[in-house]
Amino acid sequence: MAADFYKELGVSQSASGDEIKKAYRKLASELHPDKNPGDKKAEARFKAVNRAHQVLGDPEKRKLYDEFGEDGVREGFDANAARAYREGFGGGPGARVRYRRGPGGANVEDFFSGAGSAGGFGDFFGDLFGGARPGPRGGAGQAGMKGSDVASEVTIDFLSAIKGAELRLRVQDGGDEVTVRVPAGAGDGDKVRIPGHGAPGVYGGPPGDLLLSIRVQPHPFFERAGLDLYLDLPITVGEAYHGAKVRVPTPDGPVTLSVPSQAQSGQVARLKGRGVKRKNETGDLFVRFLVRYPTTTDPEVERAIDTLEHGLDGNELREKLAL
Numbered sequence: 001m002a003a004d005f006y007k008e009l010g011v012s013q014s015a016s017g018d019e020i021k022k023a024y025r026k027l028a029s030e031l032h033p034d035k036n037p038g039d040k041k042a043e044a045r046f047k048a049v050n051r052a053h054q055v056l057g058d059p060e061k062r063k064l065y066d067e068f069g070e071d072g073v074r075e076g077f078d079a080n081a082a083r084a085y086r087e088g089f090g091g092g093p094g095a096r097v098r099y100r101r102g103p104g105g106a107n108v109e110d111f112f113s114g115a116g117s118a119g120g121f122g123d124f125f126g127d128l129f130g131g132a133r134p135g136p137r138g139g140a141g142q143a144g145m146k147g148s149d150v151a152s153e154v155t156i157d158f159l160s161a162i163k164g165a166e167l168r169l170r171v172q173d174g175g176d177e178v179t180v181r182v183p184a185g186a187g188d189g190d191k192v193r194i195p196g197h198g199a200p201g202v203y204g205g206p207p208g209d210l211l212l213s214i215r216v217q218p219h220p221f222f223e224r225a226g227l228d229l230y231l232d233l234p235i236t237v238g239e240a241y242h243g244a245k246v247r248v249p250t251p252d253g254p255v256t257l258s259v260p261s262q263a264q265s266g267q268v269a270r271l272k273g274r275g276v277k278r279k280n281e282t283g284d285l286f287v288r289f290l291v292r293y294p295t296t297t298d299p300e301v302e303r304a305i306d307t308l309e310h311g312l313d314g315n316e317l318r319e320k321l322a323l
Contacts, residue, residue: 005052005065013066017059024053034155050151074148074202144205150198151211154180158219161186162251162276180212185227185278188216221249227276227283232290235259240291250274250285257287265291 006013009023027049029035036042055061055073064072064079071077156165164184168177178197186192191213198208223230233248243261247254250271257269267289275283294301 003048003052003070005056008048008052009056011056017057020053020056024049024057028053047150047152054151070148074145144201144203146205147199147201147208149208149211151213153213153215155215155217156182156186157217158222158224159251161188161214161216162224178210182214183278185276186214186216187224188214190214222251224276227278227281229275229283229285231285231287233257233287234290234292235263237291237293240264240289248285248287251276259289263289263291265289 006015009015009020009027011019011023015023028046031042031046031049033043033046036046055065061073064077068077068079072079154167154169156167161182162185164186165182167180167182169180170177178194180192180194182192191211194210194212196207197210200207221231229251231248233246235244235246238244239246239259240263241261243263244259245256246259248257248271252274255271255274257271259269260267269287269289271285271287273282274285277283293305
């Protein structure tokens with residue numbers, strides 16, 4: 001039985017675009033796999049809601065869906081040919097062709113019950129779907145139509161996105177597991193196509209593909225901008241003043257960085273080639289020094305601070321910031 005995308009989102013057929021978007025966001029938030037780990041029913045509903053929003057959230061797809069049902073948004077569907085067919089067989093210009101939706105709506109499958117016989121609709125079906133000519137139930141020797149692509153998403157951690165990962169996913173309730181390889185350097189919002197794991201084909205045609213959106217969890221220390229990474233590195237007053245060799249974390253493991261003598265808080269050092277590697281490109285890692293001062297009230301520490309303060313005029317330093 002075909003799904004009713006309006007019911008999936010809990011909105012009426014007259015709902016505005018904003019109402020559809022609001023309903024989708026609410027449902028997607030409630031049903032997200034991160035909030036319902038291991039809940040297969042919630043996962044299935046999440047996928048159904050995503051599919052409904054893909055269609056109803058797109059004005060052009062929504063028009064086709066309202067007029068033809070799910071067939072109207074399948075790949076290769078020819079709306080003009082379908083309208084010509086409808087008018088040519090008694091539907092009239094105002095008639096609505098539906099695919100198993102609502103009372104009074106015609107079932108598109110019924111229109112091809114005469115395919116293969118003289119004067120039947122097999123040739124027209126080929127025109128309607130760009131050359132596919134199935135029999136009434138996908139008979140032998142007849143080509144079916146590929147199923148629709150299905151959109152979903154998966155969340156991975158920051159370092160897995162940078163270094164690449166291999167995931168084992170079960171894309172449908174009760175379905176087989178599929179191996180998904182996330183390429184090194186993947187960014188938030190990137191998509192991976194998994195052939196053959198979308199919606200089932202029509203009349204024996206091949207299934208569609210799964211379009212998997214990658215969501216990357218933020219890292220507590222690293223920030224990413226394109227292929228470059230940024231890191232705030234705490235250093236002591238002594239390390240800043242005298243200079244030092246310090247260990248710095250990178251996606252490929254820690255490396256040694258030289259802190260120059262008299263380094264200032266906010267000063268940035270660049271580690272070339274230590275950023276994100278993606279195909280033939282590599283970014284850099286930018287390390288910003290943050291000088292940390294002791295929080296103790298020890299008199300000796302206070303005297304040392306007073307000594308450091310000698311010869312520095314704070315107001316003079318700040319005047320340099322004036323525009």
